[in-house]
Amino acid sequence: xxxxxxxxxxxxxxxxxxxxxxxxxxxxxxxxxxxxxxxxxxxxxxxxxxxxxxxxxxxxxxxxxxxxxxxxxxxxxxxxxxxxxxxxxxxxxxxxxxxxxxxxxxxxxxxxxxxxxxxxxxxxxxxxxxxxxxxxxxxxxxxxxxxxxxxxxxxxxxxxxxxxxxxxxxxxxxxxxxxxxxxxxxxxxxxxxxxxxxxxxxxxxxxxxxxxxxxxxxxxxxxxxxxxxxxxxxxxxxxxxxxxxxxxxxxxxxxxxxxxxxxxxxxxxxxxxxxxxxxxxxxxx
Amino acid sequence: xxxxxxxxxxxxxxxxxxxxxxxxxxxxxxxxxxxxxxxxxxxxxxxxxxxxxxxxxxxxxxxxxxxxxxxxxxxxxxxxxxxxxxxxxxxxxxxxxxxxxxxxxxxxxxxxxxxxxxxxxxxxxxxxxxxxxxxxxxxxxxxxxxxxxxxxxxxxxxxxxxxxxxxxxxxxxxxxxxxxxxxxxxxxxxxxxxxxxxxxxxxxxxxxxxxxxxxxxxxxxxxxxxxxxxxxxxxxxxxxxxxxxxxxxxxxxxxxxxxxxxxxxxxxxxxxxxxxxxxxxxxxx
Numbered sequence: 001x002x003x004x005x006x007x008x009x010x011x012x013x014x015x016x017x018x019x020x021x022x023x024x025x026x027x028x029x030x031x032x033x034x035x036x037x038x039x040x041x042x043x044x045x046x047x048x049x050x051x052x053x054x055x056x057x058x059x060x061x062x063x064x065x066x067x068x069x070x071x072x073x074x075x076x077x078x079x080x081x082x083x084x085x086x087x088x089x090x091x092x093x094x095x096x097x098x099x100x101x102x103x104x105x106x107x108x109x110x111x112x113x114x115x116x117x118x119x120x121x122x123x124x125x126x127x128x129x130x131x132x133x134x135x136x137x138x139x140x141x142x143x144x145x146x147x148x149x150x151x152x153x154x155x156x157x158x159x160x161x162x163x164x165x166x167x168x169x170x171x172x173x174x175x176x177x178x179x180x181x182x183x184x185x186x187x188x189x190x191x192x193x194x195x196x197x198x199x200x201x202x203x204x205x206x207x208x209x210x211x212x213x214x215x216x217x218x219x220x221x222x223x224x225x226x227x228x229x230x231x232x233x234x235x236x237x238x239x240x241x242x243x244x245x246x247x248x249x250x251x252x253x254x255x256x257x258x259x260x261x262x263x264x265x266x267x268x269x270x271x272x273x274x275x276x277x278x279x280x281x282x283x284x285x
Numbered sequence: 286x287x288x289x290x291x292x293x294x295x296x297x298x299x300x301x302x303x304x305x306x307x308x309x310x311x312x313x314x315x316x317x318x319x320x321x322x323x324x325x326x327x328x329x330x331x332x333x334x335x336x337x338x339x340x341x342x343x344x345x346x347x348x349x350x351x352x353x354x355x356x357x358x359x360x361x362x363x364x365x366x367x368x369x370x371x372x373x374x375x376x377x378x379x380x381x382x383x384x385x386x387x388x389x390x391x392x393x394x395x396x397x398x399x400x401x402x403x404x405x406x407x408x409x410x411x412x413x414x415x416x417x418x419x420x421x422x423x424x425x426x427x428x429x430x431x432x433x434x435x436x437x438x439x440x441x442x443x444x445x446x447x448x449x450x451x452x453x454x455x456x457x458x459x460x461x462x463x464x465x466x467x468x469x470x471x472x473x474x475x476x477x478x479x480x481x482x483x484x485x486x487x488x489x490x491x492x493x494x495x496x497x498x499x500x501x502x503x504x505x506x507x508x509x510x511x512x513x514x515x516x517x518x519x520x521x522x523x524x525x526x527x528x529x530x531x532x533x534x535x536x537x538x539x540x541x542x543x544x545x546x547x548x549x550x551x552x553x554x555x556x557x558x559x560x561x562x563x564x565x566x567x568x569x570x
Contacts, residue, residue, distance in 0.1 A: 005314055008322070009298035016290055029290055030330065037293070037326035041319050 001250045003045045003052060004266045011049070012036060015056045018190070022060050022069035035059045048247040049266075050218030057189045058215070068188035070162075077163030077191065078200050081109070084125050085166050091133070092170055099149075100142045101133055102171040103259070107278045108132030109167025110160060110242050111261035135278045145257065145280065149175055152237035152255075157182045157207075158219050159193040160242030160260075165201050168241060172206055180207040181231060186224070187215035192244075218244035221252075243267050249283070256283040286535045288330045288337060289551045296334070297321060300341045303475070307345055307354035320344045333532040334551075335503030342474045343500070353473035355447075362448030362476065363485050366394070369410050370451050376418070377455055384434075385427045386418055387456040388544070392563045393417030394452025395445060395527050396546035420563045430542065430565065434460055437522035437540075442467045442492075443504050444478040445527030445545075450486050453526060457491055465492040466516060471509070472500035477529070503529035506537075528552050534568070541568040 012033065019032040039055050061067055088105055095101035112128050149155070157172060157180055159165055172180055182203050184193045198209045213225025219240070221229050232238070238256040240249055246258045246267065258281045262268045268275050297318065304317040324340050346352055373390055380386035397413050434440070442457060442465055444450055457465055467488050469478045483494045498510025504525070506514050517523070523541040525534055531543045535555065543566040547553045553560050 005301055005311075005318055008318055009294045009301065012297050013294035016294065026290075033290055033293055034326050037322045041322035041326065045315065 001048050001247045001267075001270050003043065003047060003049045004269075005045075006266050007049045007052070008040055008043075010264070010266075011040060011052050011056060014053070015060065018057060018060045018069070019063070021073075022064040022066055025064075028063050032060055032063050035063065048218060048220070050216050050244045050248055051220065051223075053218070053244065054189060054214075054216035057217070061188075070188065070191045074162035074191050074193075074197060075200070077161070078166065078197055080122070080125060081163045081166035082201060084122055084129070085169070087126070088129060088167070088170055089173075091129075092174070095133075097142070099146060099171075099174045100137065102174040103142070103145065103280070104133050104135055104137065104278070105129065106164075106167045106171040106241070107135075107259050107261060107280070109164035110259065111263075111278070112163065112167075132278075137278065137280055141280050144282070148237055148255065148257070148282075149179075152179060152235075154181070154231075154235040155179045155237045155239060156231060156235040157239045158212075158241055158245050159184050159198070159203075160245065161191045162193055162197045163191075164241070165193045165197050165203065169201055169203055169206070171239075172203065177207050181235070182207050182209045183219070183228070183231075184209060184211050185215060185217075186211045186213035186228075189215045189217045192217050216244075216248075218248035220248050246271075246279075246281075252283060253285060254283060255285050257281070258283070286333050286532045286552075286555050288328065288332060288334045289554075290330075291551050292334045292337070293325055293328075295549070295551075296325060296337050296341060299338070300345065303342060303345045303354070304348070306358070307349040307351055310349075313348050317345055317348045320348065333503060333505070335501050335529045335533055336505065336508075338503070338529065339474060339499075339501035339508075342502070346473075355473065355476045359447035359476050359478075359482060360485070362446070363451065363482055365407070365410060366448045366451035367486060369407055369414070370454070372411070373414060373452070373455055374458075376414075377459070380418075382427070384431060384456075384459045385422065387459040388427070388430065388565070389418050389420055389422065389563070390414065391449075391452045391456040391526070392420075392544050392546055392565070394449035395544065396548075396563070397448065397452075417563075422563065422565055426565050429567070433522055433540065433542070433567075434464075437464060437520075439516075439520040440464045440466070440522045440524060441516060441520040442524045443497075443526055443530050444469050444483070444488075445530065446476045447478055447482045448476075449526070450478045450482050450488065454486055454488055454491070456524075457488065462492050466520070467492050467494045468504070468513070468516075469494060469496050470500060470502075471496045471498035471513075474500045474502045477502050501529075501533075503533035505533050531556075531564075531566075537568060538570060539568060540570050542566070543568070 015036040019029040092098045092101045184198050198204050212228040214223045240258045242260050262273050262277045300321040304314040377383045377386045469483050483489050497513040499508045525543045527545050547562045
């Protein structure tokens with residue numbers, strides 16, 4: 001997906017939020033904004049928005065001298081999600097369709113946007129979860145999803161955010177572990193998962209975890225490590241979590257399941273769905 | 286009021302809206318946005334936001350070759366407001382406090398934001414009007430306003446937008462015509478009133494109308510014509526309509542009545558009021 005003109009004001013807004021998240025120093029906020037405006041005026045709009053996201057967060061890290069301004073937030077998100085994990089696990093176990101329940105919960109993890117709901121308590125999380133599992137995903141979609149999982153020999157699971165990764169764990173646990181490789185980002189960017197998050201949340205105990213060698217809040221194979229690219233090409237099915245990964249891979253002709261909640265108006269326009277939709281969309285080879 | 290960092294993404298968003306309002310040509314939209322990003326990265330934040338607004342709309346006019354992209358919109362806004370004028374006039378006449386009713390309606394005219402509600406029909410306008418006149422403005426505030434109007438010898442009325450100007454006419458009609466000079470912008474900028482709007486809506490038949498020699502969506506005396514500056518300094522009371530004028534004059538130590546609906550989060554923060562408040566605020570010499 002290209003960067004739409006609407007993305008530009010949104011990216012400027014996000015850069016202010018990120019700067020404020022990183023430091024209370026208003027001079028640095030201003031410095032970040034000016035650098036971002038400078039970077040965006042020459043930005044190649046044919047590139048997907050997460051490339052600009054990567055630029056912005058690199059500017060924030062350079063201007064603040066912090067290599068991971070979201071580290072504490074990510075830890076809080078993971079801890080909150082882990083607190084509720086046993087309850088969710090029990091829910092999946094008792095469901096007549098555990099895979100369907102886990103699939104919905106993994107999208108609910110995306111819907112939650114821990115970055116926004118960093119003050120959400122256990123009750124809030126439980127409420128979102130309850131709402132999530134009542135979401136309609138058609139029987140045909142679920143059947144197709146199951147068939148793809150059965151047929152695939154090497155599944156690459158592209159993780160998204162901290163907190164959400166605990167909900168991903170539920171889905172990973174319903175899939176054949178030997179087929180799955182879970183992918184985290186190569187370096188810190190916003191609240192995206194890195195190896196540390198996979199370790200804390202126990203994903204590393206379940207399946208192989210690799211990083212993609214990139215600090216873009218999405219997955220652009222051309223900007224990732226050769227090792228990731230090799231694995232990307234060898235896999236016969238990709239599970240892509242979150243809007244950022246959708247934005248980067250929506251035009252790639254591979255078997256890719258996109259799982260996310262459509263939150264941004266540009267995405268809903270691109271996907272042609274209503275705001276808030278739980279998207280389970282399949283690109284085909 | 287200075288330009289807050291929050292204003293920057295909002296200004297980028299506004300420039301896209303303005304470009305789209307002016308032309309369907311997407312290449313021009315992109316060109317406008319890139320020029321605006323370039324202008325904003327060096328913008329002096331000590332200046333009020335309407336200075337940036339002026340820059341943006343100059344970029345839109347230059348890039349589209351249109352000297353007044355909002356001309357038709359403004360005509361529609363004026364026509365719609367004029368259609369309902371007789372009803373409003375009758376309402377003011379029958380009110381136990383005509384000046385108070387006209388004051389509220391003039392703020393309602395600002396609240397309406399014809400630019401946003403360009404598709405509003407007569408019924409919508411009537412509804413906003415009805416809501417407006419029930420708004421609480423304290424007796425003390427109304428008494429003080431009346432006393433200031435009585436005492437003043439030369440009142441400068443700084444107009445704001447098309448459509449709204451018809452509501453200003455109601456207030457002007459309750460004030461002593463010989464004291465009032467109504468001020469329009471020196472050149473087209475967004476939907477701000479120019480001489481044409483004052484003529485169409487009959488303000489020129491009531492009071493003296495001058496322009497300020499500037500195309501900024503606000504009033505910065507230092508950027509206005511010498512003639513306007515002379516009148517600005519000679520007046521002993523200023524009525525300042527709309528957020529743009531507030532942003533430019535909020536730090537000026539003169540007797541200025543600011544009349545507007547607080548719509549933007551930065552303004553509500555600056556004024557320290559709730560969003561949606563009908564502001565009647567007085568700066569003092």
